[in-house]
Amino acid sequence: MTAAxxxxxxxxxxxxxxxxxxxxxxxxxxxxxxxxxYCGVKYMKIRGYQIGIIAGLVQDIFSTGLLGINLLSKxxxxxxxxxxxxxHLLNPNSPPAWAAMIFLGTLFNEFAIRIYFAGIFGAQFTxxxxxxxxxxxxxxxxxxxxxxxxxxxxxxxxxxQKPGYGNL
Amino acid sequence: xxxxxxxxxxxxxxLALFIFASILLAxxxxxxxxxxxxxxxxxxxxxxxxxFVMFSYHTVSDAWFGYIAxxxxxxxxIQLRKQVEKARFKSGLLLEELKKYRRVDSxxxxxxxxxxxxxxxxVIAWDSTNxxxxxxxxxxxxxxxxxxxxALTHDGxxxxxxxxxxxASRVLMITDARSAVDAYVQNSRARCIVVGxxxxxxxxxxxxxDAEVKPGDTLISSGLGGIFPKxxxxxxxxxxxPGEGMLFYRAEMKPGFNLDKIEEVLxxxxxxNRMEKGVKK
Numbered sequence: 001m002t003a004a005x006x007x008x009x010x011x012x013x014x015x016x017x018x019x020x021x022x023x024x025x026x027x028x029x030x031x032x033x034x035x036x037x038y039c040g041v042k043y044m045k046i047r048g049y050q051i052g053i054i055a056g057l058v059q060d061i062f063s064t065g066l067l068g069i070n071l072l073s074k075x076x077x078x079x080x081x082x083x084x085x086x087x088h089l090l091n092p093n094s095p096p097a098w099a100a101m102i103f104l105g106t107l108f109n110e111f112a113i114r115i116y117f118a119g120i121f122g123a124q125f126t127x128x129x130x131x132x133x134x135x136x137x138x139x140x141x142x143x144x145x146x147x148x149x150x151x152x153x154x155x156x157x158x159x160x161q162k163p164g165y166g167n168l
Numbered sequence: 169x170x171x172x173x174x175x176x177x178x179x180x181x182x183l184a185l186f187i188f189a190s191i192l193l194a195x196x197x198x199x200x201x202x203x204x205x206x207x208x209x210x211x212x213x214x215x216x217x218x219x220f221v222m223f224s225y226h227t228v229s230d231a232w233f234g235y236i237a238x239x240x241x242x243x244x245x246i247q248l249r250k251q252v253e254k255a256r257f258k259s260g261l262l263l264e265e266l267k268k269y270r271r272v273d274s275x276x277x278x279x280x281x282x283x284x285x286x287x288x289x290x291v292i293a294w295d296s297t298n299x300x301x302x303x304x305x306x307x308x309x310x311x312x313x314x315x316x317x318x319a320l321t322h323d324g325x326x327x328x329x330x331x332x333x334x335x336a337s338r339v340l341m342i343t344d345a346r347s348a349v350d351a352y353v354q355n356s357r358a359r360c361i362v363v364g365x366x367x368x369x370x371x372x373x374x375x376x377x378d379a380e381v382k383p384g385d386t387l388i389s390s391g392l393g394g395i396f397p398k399x400x401x402x403x404x405x406x407x408x409x410p411g412e413g414m415l416f417y418r419a420e421m422k423p424g425f426n427l428d429k430i431e432e433v434l435x436x437x438x439x440x441n442r443m444e445k446g447v448k449k
Contacts, residue, residue: 014296015214015217015218015221016221017296018218018293018294018295018296018304019218019221019222019225019292019293019294020221020222020225022293022294023225026427026428027298028294028298030297030298032296046181049181049185053185053188058210058296059296059297060192060296061206061207061210062207062210062214062293062295062296063295063296063297063300063302064207064300064302064330064331064338064340065196065330065346066196066297066300067192067193067195067196067204067206067207068188068189068190068191068192068193068195068196069189069193070297071185071188071189071192072185072186072189072193075185075189076182076185079181079182079185083178110299113297113299114299114366116193117299117300117345117366120196121345121346122345122363123345123364123365123366124365124371125365125366125367129367133298133299137298
């Protein structure tokens with residue numbers, strides 16, 4: 001099973017995340033987290049784990065001096081969501097399940113990065129600040145993630161019907 | 169072997185992830201803000217794409233605001249003409265003041281910042297995480313922009329260049345937790361250190377409780393530390409609390425520049441105290 005098409009879409013979304021989104025919004029949705037959640041939900045544990053690591057690494061590379069933290073956080077998110085899916089604890093076609101996974105994934109990711117900054121660089125965050133930032137980020141991710149996941153599902157379903165696309 | 173992997177698959181995968189991430193994280197702590205070759209490569213590779221996206225946005229936005237949205241321009245034009253007349257009168261008076269100032273100033277040693285050369289750079293991308301506070305600008309080594317050069321706007325200091333490639337550079341803003349600037353309060357000359365917190369406000373450390381400071385006071389760079397020249401405005405004191413039984417104030421600073429509206433920055437490329445020491449070229 002190839003994930004080339006979703007990756008291309010998420011790659012474009014990531015480019016927009018670090019450029020255009022920030023012209024209009026103080027915060028941008030985390031498209032690499034969405035890619036991880038999507039692959040975890042759709043392609044099970046191993047693919048979720050692999051995509052999580054790659055997505056996290058890409059995100060780390062596009063920041064400075066953060067190499068490793070997003071890789072770790074997104075690798076774990078992809079792995080655990082994929083594990084839930086593999087053990088039939090998650091319906092891969094249910095929007096509420098997508099929303100729940102995006103929400104939980106965002107919370108984990110935000111906490112992980114802030115703990116890293118607090119622990120290594122001495123940044124001071126109050127718990128209310130972390131919760132507010134994580135909730136805002138989760139909301140943004142859900143707002144972008146649900147239509148994106150739906151669009152991807154529809155496109156993949158349409159591509160499957162065409163001969164020559166195999167099980168893309 | 170295969171069976172063993174299958175049996176302990178979850179443990180092996182998670183262990184591999186932790187080990188790999190730990191190696192990378194340990195490397196970060198050593199370098200703190202130093203860019204690795206991967207980051208440089210990514211910046212070089214993607215800066216044309218980032219430029220293209222921002223160029224497309226500016227073209228559409230210019231077309232909209234330059235042509236389509238020019239309704240009611242005549243009214244605004246008349247009002248502006250009146251304002252220009254008033255401003256001309258005022259500028260005549262100020263010109264005299266300026267001449268006097270120049271005469272006095274020429275007698276004194278001129279400030280190094282004013283002698284610096286500047287490069288205007290456009291912001292083409294932001295940080296990939298919403299937590300870290302970095303910007304990507306469209307000027308690099310080929311435009312005489314190098315690491316540790318200072319980025320500022322007319323509202324004050326923005327940060328310093330941490331990664332410079334041929335055509336693009338990354339700026340670490342003073343609001344990032346990895347940034348610290350030695351400063352003093354402009355009026356009272358009380359010394360302190362402004363440290364980023366990955367938030368809109370910076371924290372002010374080591375501001376003595378004996379100092380005469382009030383909210384709204386301006387903070388300027390002290391020039392110590394060798395990167396930021398003396399006298400650059402940083403922002404204003406936004407909150408001030410005398411912590412009980414403490415030697416220092418608990419204070420915060422609102423940076424002078426607007427985080428949400430930052431589109432261009434000035435990069436100090438000319439002679440300053442830091443340049444004279446020799447920047448990597």
